[in-house]
Amino acid sequence: MAPEKEVQGGVEWRVTVPEGASAVVEPRPVNGWADLVRAWLMAAAGFGRKAWVIGADDPRKVVHGVKVGAALSLVSLFYYTRPLYDGVGGWAMWAVMTVVVVFEFTVGGCLCKGFNRAMATVTAGLLAVGVHWIASRAGETAEPVILSASVFVLASAATFSRFLPAIKARFDYGITIFILTFTFVAVSGYRVDRLLHLAQQRAYTIVIGVGICLLVCVFICPVWAGQELHLLVSGNMEKLADSLEGLAEECFMEEQGKQLPSAKSPGYKCVLNSKASEDSQANLAKWEPPHGRFRFRHPWSQYLKVAAAMRYCAYCMEALNGCVASEIKASEKMKSHLRGVCVKLSSDSSKVLKELARSIRSMEESRSIPCLVTEMKRGAQELQASLRSLPEQLMSAGGEEETTADGGGGETQRVTVSLMEGMPIITAACLLAEVSERVEGVVEAVGALAALARFDRKKAAFASVAPQEESATPQRQEV
Amino acid sequence: MAPEKEVQGGVEWRVTVPEGASAVVEPRPVNGWADLVRAWLMAAAGFGRKAWVIGADDPRKVVHGVKVGAALSLVSLFYYTRPLYDGVGGWAMWAVMTVVVVFEFTVGGCLCKGFNRAMATVTAGLLAVGVHWIASRAGETAEPVILSASVFVLASAATFSRFLPAIKARFDYGITIFILTFTFVAVSGYRVDRLLHLAQQRAYTIVIGVGICLLVCVFICPVWAGQELHLLVSGNMEKLADSLEGLAEECFMEEQGKQLPSAKSPGYKCVLNSKASEDSQANLAKWEPPHGRFRFRHPWSQYLKVAAAMRYCAYCMEALNGCVASEIKASEKMKSHLRGVCVKLSSDSSKVLKELARSIRSMEESRSIPCLVTEMKRGAQELQASLRSLPEQLMSAGGEEETTADGGGGETQRVTVSLMEGMPIITAACLLAEVSERVEGVVEAVGALAALARFDRKKAAFASVAPQEESATPQRQEV
Numbered sequence: 024m025a026p027e028k029e030v031q032g033g034v035e036w037r038v039t040v041p042e043g044a045s046a047v048v049e050p051r052p053v054n055g056w057a058d059l060v061r062a063w064l065m066a067a068a069g070f071g072r073k074a075w076v077i078g079a080d081d082p083r084k085v086v087h088g089v090k091v092g093a094a095l096s097l098v099s100l101f102y103y104t105r106p107l108y109d110g111v112g113g114w115a116m117w118a119v120m121t122v123v124v125v126f127e128f129t130v131g132g133c134l135c136k137g138f139n140r141a142m143a144t145v146t147a148g149l150l151a152v153g154v155h156w157i158a159s160r161a162g163e164t165a166e167p168v169i170l171s172a173s174v175f176v177l178a179s180a181a182t183f184s185r186f187l188p189a190i191k192a193r194f195d196y197g198i199t200i201f202i203l204t205f206t207f208v209a210v211s212g213y214r215v216d217r218l219l220h221l222a223q224q225r226a227y228t229i230v231i232g233v234g235i236c237l238l239v240c241v242f243i244c245p246v247w248a249g250q251e252l253h254l255l256v257s258g259n260m261e262k263l264a265d266s267l268e269g270l271a272e273e274c275f276m277e278e279q280g281k282q283l284p285s286a287k288s289p290g291y292k293c294v295l296n297s298k299a300s301e302d303s304q305a306n307l308a309k310w311e312p313p314h315g316r317f318r319f320r321h322p323w324s325q326y327l328k329v330a331a332a333m334r335y336c337a338y339c340m341e342a343l344n345g346c347v348a349s350e351i352k353a354s355e356k357m358k359s360h361l362r363g364v365c366v367k368l369s370s371d372s373s374k375v376l377k378e379l380a381r382s383i384r385s386m387e388e389s390r391s392i393p394c395l396v397t398e399m400k401r402g403a404q405e406l407q408a409s410l411r412s413l414p415e416q417l418m419s420a421g422g423e424e425e426t427t428a429d430g431g432g433g434e435t436q437r438v439t440v441s442l443m444e445g446m447p448i449i450t451a452a453c454l455l456a457e458v459s460e461r462v463e464g465v466v467e468a469v470g471a472l473a474a475l476a477r478f479d480r481k482k483a484a485f486a487s488v489a490p491q492e493e494s495a496t497p498q499r500q501e502v
Numbered sequence: 503m504a505p506e507k508e509v510q511g512g513v514e515w516r517v518t519v520p521e522g523a524s525a526v527v528e529p530r531p532v533n534g535w536a537d538l539v540r541a542w543l544m545a546a547a548g549f550g551r552k553a554w555v556i557g558a559d560d561p562r563k564v565v566h567g568v569k570v571g572a573a574l575s576l577v578s579l580f581y582y583t584r585p586l587y588d589g590v591g592g593w594a595m596w597a598v599m600t601v602v603v604v605f606e607f608t609v610g611g612c613l614c615k616g617f618n619r620a621m622a623t624v625t626a627g628l629l630a631v632g633v634h635w636i637a638s639r640a641g642e643t644a645e646p647v648i649l650s651a652s653v654f655v656l657a658s659a660a661t662f663s664r665f666l667p668a669i670k671a672r673f674d675y676g677i678t679i680f681i682l683t684f685t686f687v688a689v690s691g692y693r694v695d696r697l698l699h700l701a702q703q704r705a706y707t708i709v710i711g712v713g714i715c716l717l718v719c720v721f722i723c724p725v726w727a728g729q730e731l732h733l734l735v736s737g738n739m740e741k742l743a744d745s746l747e748g749l750a751e752e753c754f755m756e757e758q759g760k761q762l763p764s765a766k767s768p769g770y771k772c773v774l775n776s777k778a779s780e781d782s783q784a785n786l787a788k789w790e791p792p793h794g795r796f797r798f799r800h801p802w803s804q805y806l807k808v809a810a811a812m813r814y815c816a817y818c819m820e821a822l823n824g825c826v827a828s829e830i831k832a833s834e835k836m837k838s839h840l841r842g843v844c845v846k847l848s849s850d851s852s853k854v855l856k857e858l859a860r861s862i863r864s865m866e867e868s869r870s871i872p873c874l875v876t877e878m879k880r881g882a883q884e885l886q887a888s889l890r891s892l893p894e895q896l897m898s899a900g901g902e903e904e905t906t907a908d909g910g911g912g913e914t915q916r917v918t919v920s921l922m923e924g925m926p927i928i929t930a931a932c933l934l935a936e937v938s939e940r941v942e943g944v945v946e947a948v949g950a951l952a953a954l955a956r957f958d959r960k961k962a963a964f965a966s967v968a969p970q971e972e973s974a975t976p977q978r979q980e981v
Contacts, residue, residue: 070666077665088662092654095681099653099689116686123682126661174578175571178602183567186556187549202574203602207595210578295817299778335820338774342821345936410925446889446932453929457824 084128086244091126094239098122098232117225121232126240130314131248131307133240137233138310139197144229147201148222150177151208155218170209178202192306249308249317252301256326256333257383259297260465262290263333263340264376267458270340271369274347274451275362291344294330294337301330316386322475325468329383332468336461339454346451357413357445364409365452368402372459375399379469388478396466403459406452413449563607565723570605573718577601577711596704600711605719609793610727610786612719616712617789618676623708626680627701629656630687634697649688657681671785728787728796731780735805735812736862738776739944741769742812742819743855746937749819750848753826753930754841770823773809773816780809795865801954804947808862811947815940818933825930836892836924843888844931847881851938854878858948867957875945882938885931892928 078085101115125136158169181198184190190198204225208218266289308323375395382389472478557564580594604615637648660677663669669677683704687697745768787802854874861868951957 073666074663078662084665085662088658088660091661091681092658095657095685096650096654099650099685116690119685119689120682123657123678123685171575171578175575178574179567179571181567182570182605183553183557183564186563187552199602202570203599206574206578206598206602210598211595296777298775338817338820339824341814341817342933342936345818345940446928449925450929450932453925454821457821461824 083244083246087128087246090239090243091122093243094122094126094235095119097235097239101231115228117228118232118235121229122236125233125236129246129248129251129304129307129311130240131304131309131311133236134310135193135307136196137236139194140200141229141233143194143197143200144204144225147204148208148225151205152218152222154209174206174209177205245314247308247311247314247317248304249311249321249323250315252304252308252323252326253317253383255297255301255304256330257380259294259330260333260376260380260383262293263336264373264380266290267336267340267369267376268373270343270347271366271455274343274448275358275365291337291340294333295341297330298334301327318477322472325472325475329465329468329472332461332465335464336458339458339461343451343454343458346447346454358448360413361406361409361448361452364402364406365455368399368406368455368459371395371399371402372455372462375462375466379465382473382478383469386476386478388473388480392466392470396463399459399462403456406456410449410452562723562725566607566725569718569722570601572722573601573605573714574598576714576718580710594707596707597711597714600708601715604712604715608725608727608730608783608786608790609719610783610788610790612715613789614672614786615675616715618673619679620708620712622673622676622679623683623704626683627687627704630684631697631701633688653685653688656684724793726787726790726793726796727783728790728800728802729794731783731787731802731805732796732862734776734780734783735809736859738773738809739812739855739859739862741772742815743852743859745769746815746819746848746855747852749822749826750845750934753822753927754837754844770816770819773812774820776809777813780806797956801951804951804954808944808947808951811940811944814943815937818937818940822930822933822937825926825933837927839892840885840888840927840931843881843885844934847878847885847934847938850874850878850881851934851941854941854945858944861952861957862948865955865957867952867959871945871949875942878938878941882935885935889928889931 098115098118101118121140125133125140127133127136154170154173158166158173161169181202185195185198208221211221269290305323305327308321311317313319313321375392378389378392378395382392577594577597580597600619604612604619606612606615633649633652637645637652640648660681664674664677687700690700748769784802784806787800790796792798792800854871857868857871857874861871
C-alpha cells in the first residue's frame with residue numbers, strides 16, 4: 024500500500040514505512056515485464072485507494088453503483104424468463120437501454136430523464152407515424168423524399184432549440200430521444216411497415232425500464248436532489264460563518280501566540296465554487312415529489328437566491344483574505360485599538376450566519392435573528408466609531424509616552440503617518456463592515472425562503488430563548 | 503409581432519405601436535377557442551423571437567442544427583439504398599443512434615464522444631464475449647447465474663467509477679456505453695448465439711456513424727473548443743480591463759458631469775461566472791488535433807490558470823463595486839487629491855490587461871508588457887505616496903481657507919475627522935492597489951502561457967513600439 028506521487032517526466036516512489044518515516048526510492052528505468060506489471064499494480068492500487076476514499080467519504084455513492092447493478096439484473100430477467108421474453112421479445116433491449124441511460128444518482132435526475140424519455144418517445148412516435156402516413160399517400164418516388172426532408176427539418180430544428188436556455192435546462196435529454204425516435208420510426212417504417220405494433224412494443228419497454236428505475240431509485244436508499252441542495256446551502260453557510268471568524272482572527276490576532284485557525288478560512292472558497300452544482304440540483308429538485316419535510320412546490324429557486332447572497336459575501340471575504348495575505352505593517356497600538364470591535368463584528372456576523380444556517384437546516388423560523396442582526400449592526404456602528412476615534416486614540420496613546428517632543432504640528436504628522444501606514448488594517452476593517460452589510464442580504468434572502476417554505480414557528484419560539492440571551496450580552500470576553 | 507410580458511397570475515399584453523408609443527391591454531379571461539389559439543400563437547411568436555435572437559447572435563448555432571440534420575439524412579441513406587442495406591442490415595439503426603448521440607457542437611466534443619463510444623464498445627464487447635465463453639463452458643444452470651452476476655458486478659463497479667473526478671471528466675459517456683454494450687452482448691448472447699457476427703455488425707455501424715459525424719463536424723464550418731476557449735479567455739480579459747476603468751471612473755468621477763460609463767463595469771461578472779464553460783472547453787480542447795494556430799499539445803490547461811488569475815482580480819473588483827455602490831461621503835477635496843492617481847492606476851492596470859488580451863488573441867509575445875507593468879507599479883507607488891500625503895494635503899488646503907480658527911490641535915481634529923469620513927474612498931483606493939497587485943498574477947500566468955505555447959516573437963518587437971510610447975506619457979489629461 025505504498026502511496027505514489029507522480030513527478031513530471033518520471034515516477035517517484037515514496038514508500039511509507041509503518042513507523043511513519045518515509046523512504047524515497049529513486050526512479051528506475053522500466054526494463055522488464057516484472058517492472059511493467061509492478062508499475063501497473065501500483066497504478067491500480069493508487070486508483071483503488073482514491074476509489075476507497077470517495078466511497079468511505081460518501082457511502083451512498085457505493086450504494087448507487089449497487090442499485091444500478093440491481094436494476095440491470097432485474098431488467099435482464101426479461102431475457103431469461105420465457106413468458107416475459109415472448110411478451111416483449113427482442114425489444115427488451117430497449118428496456119435495458121432505458122435503465123442504463125435513465126438511472127441517475129438523485130431521484131430528481133431519474134424522474135427528469137424518465138419523463139423526458141417517455142414524453143419524447145410518445146411525441147416523436149406520433150409525429151413520425153403522421154409523417155409516414157402522409158408520405159405513404161404521396162406515391163413511391165415521393166415517399167423517401169418526404170421522409171428524408173422531414174428528418175432533416177425536424178432534427179435541425181430540435182438541435183437548434185437546445186441552445187435556448189429554458190429548453191436546455193429541462194428537456195436536453197428529451198430532445199436527443201425525440202430526434203432518435205423520430206428518425207427510427209420515420210425511416211424504419213419504410214422497411215418494416217408495422218408501425219403500430221412497433222410503437223406498442225417500445226411503449227411497453229419504456230414503461231418497464233422507467234418503472235424499474237424509479238422503483239429501485241425511490242425505494243432503495245433514495246438520494247433526493249432537493250435534500251442535497253438544502254444541506255449544501257446550509258452547510259456552505261456554516262463554512263462561510265467559520266471562515267469569517269477565522270479571517271478576522273488571522274487579520275487582527277497575528278501577533279498573539281501565533282495559534283492561527285487558518286484551517287477555517289478557506290471555507291468561503293466552497294461558496295465561490297458551488298454555483299454549478301447548486302443550479303443543477305435546484306433544477307432536478309423541481310422534478311421531485313414531496314419528500315421528507317419538503318412539501319409540494321417547495322421554493323427551490325429561493326435557495327439559489329440565498330446562495331447568490333452568500334457568494335456576494337464570499338467575494339468580499341476573498342478581498343479581505345488578500346489583505347490578510349499582504350504584509351500588515353500596522354502598529355500594535357492601532358491593531359489593539361481595532362481588534363476588539365473587528366473581532367466582535369466578525370463574531371456577530373458569524374453568529375447571524377450560523378443561526379441562519381441552523382434555521383434552514385431545522386426548517387424552523389428563528390426568533391433570535393432580529394436580535395442578532397441588531398447586535399451585528401451595533402457592532403458595525405461601533406467599528407465606525409472606533410475608526411473615527413482612531414486618530415485621537417493614537418494621539419493620546421502617543422501623548423502619554425512621548426509628550427517631550429515638539430508641539431501640535433509634529434504630533435499631528437506622527438499620527439497621520441502612523442494612520443497611513445496602518446492603511447491595510449483600516450481597509451480590512453472597512454471590508455469587514457462591508458461583509459456585515461452583505462450578511463444582511465443573506466438575512467433577507469433566508470427570510471424570504473422561510474416565508475415561502477413556511478418554516479415552522481412554534482418550536483422556534485421555544486428554541487430562540489437561549490440564543491437571544493446569548494446575544495443580549497455581547498461577548499466581550501472573546502475579544 | 504407584439505412583444506409579450508408575462509405577469510404572475512395572468513398575462514399582460516403590451517402591444518408596441520409602430521410610432522414607439524406602447525399601449526397596455528388589460529388581461530382578459532380566456533373564454534373561447536379563438537382566445538386560446540391566439541394565446542398559443544403569441545407564445546409561439548415569443549419563442550420564435552427568442553430563437554431568432556440566439557440565432558442572429560451566433561449563426562454557428564443555426565449551422566450546427568443544419569449539420570445534424572445533414573448527418574442524419576446521410577446516415578438514413580443506409581435504409582434507402584438497397585446494396586448498403588444488405589450490407590449493414592437492421593443494425594443500421596445503430597448508426598443512426600451513433601450520429602444522434604455523438605454529434606456535438608464542438609469538434610472536441612464530437613471526437614471525445616466518438617472515441618468514448620468506439621473504445622467502450624470494443625472493450626465491453628471483448629469482455630462480454632469472454633464472460634460468455636466462460637459461462638457457456640459452465641453448464642446450462644450455471645450460465646444465467648454467471649452472466650447475471652457479471653452484469654451486476656461490472657455495472658456496479660463502472661457506475662461507481664464515475665464518481666472519480668478523473669474518470670468523470672474524460673470517460674463519463676464511455677462508461678454508459680460500456681455498461682450498455684456489456685449488458686447487451688452478455689445477455690443477448692444467451693439467446694442469439696452468434697456473437698462474433700453481431701460484434702462485427704456493431705463495429706461497422708459505429709465506424710459508419712462516427713465517420714459521418716466527424717466528416718460533417720470537421721469539414722462543414724467546424725467549431726473548435728480550443729478556439730472557443732482562446733477567444734473566451736481573451737475576450738473576458740478585455741471585459742475585465744474595461745470594467746476596471748469603468749469602476750474607477752464611477753468611483754472618483756461621480757461629481758463631474760454625471761456621464762458615467764456604468765455600462766462598462768458589469769463586465770467583470772462574466773469573469774466570475776465563466777468557470778464552468780472554461781473547464782468544459784479546456785477538457786474538450788485536449789481531444790482536438792492541431793488546428794489553425796494551435797499546435798499539437800497546446801497548453802490548454804494553462805488557459806485555466808490565466809482564467810483563475812483573472813477571477814482573483816474580479817473578486818477584488820466585486821468588493822470595489824460594493825464601495826462604489828455605497829454612498830461615498832468623502833469631501834470633494836479628498837476625492838480630487840486621490841482622483842488623479844487612482845484613475846491613472848486603474849487606466850495603467852487596464853492597459854496591462856488589454857495588452858495581455860491582445861497578446862493572447864494574436865498569439866504574439868508582447869514586448870511592451872514589462873514597460874506597462876513598470877508603469878503600473880509606479881502608479882501603485884504614487885497612489886501609496888498620495889495616501890500618505892493625504893493628511894498634509896488636507897491640512898494645507900484647509901489652512902489656506904480657514905486659518906482663522908484655533909491652533910494646531912483643532913486643525914488636527916478637523917483633518918482626522920475628514921480623513922475618517924473619507925474612509926470608503928480610501929478603502930476603494932486600497933482595493934484598487936490590491937487589484938493592480940493581482941493583475942501582476944495575470945501577467946505571470948499569461949507569461950507562462952506565452953512560454954508554453956511558444957508565442958510569436960518577431961512581430962511583437964515591431965508591434966510593441968506604439969503601446970510603449972503611449973505608456974511613457976502617463977495620461978494625465980484623462981484625469
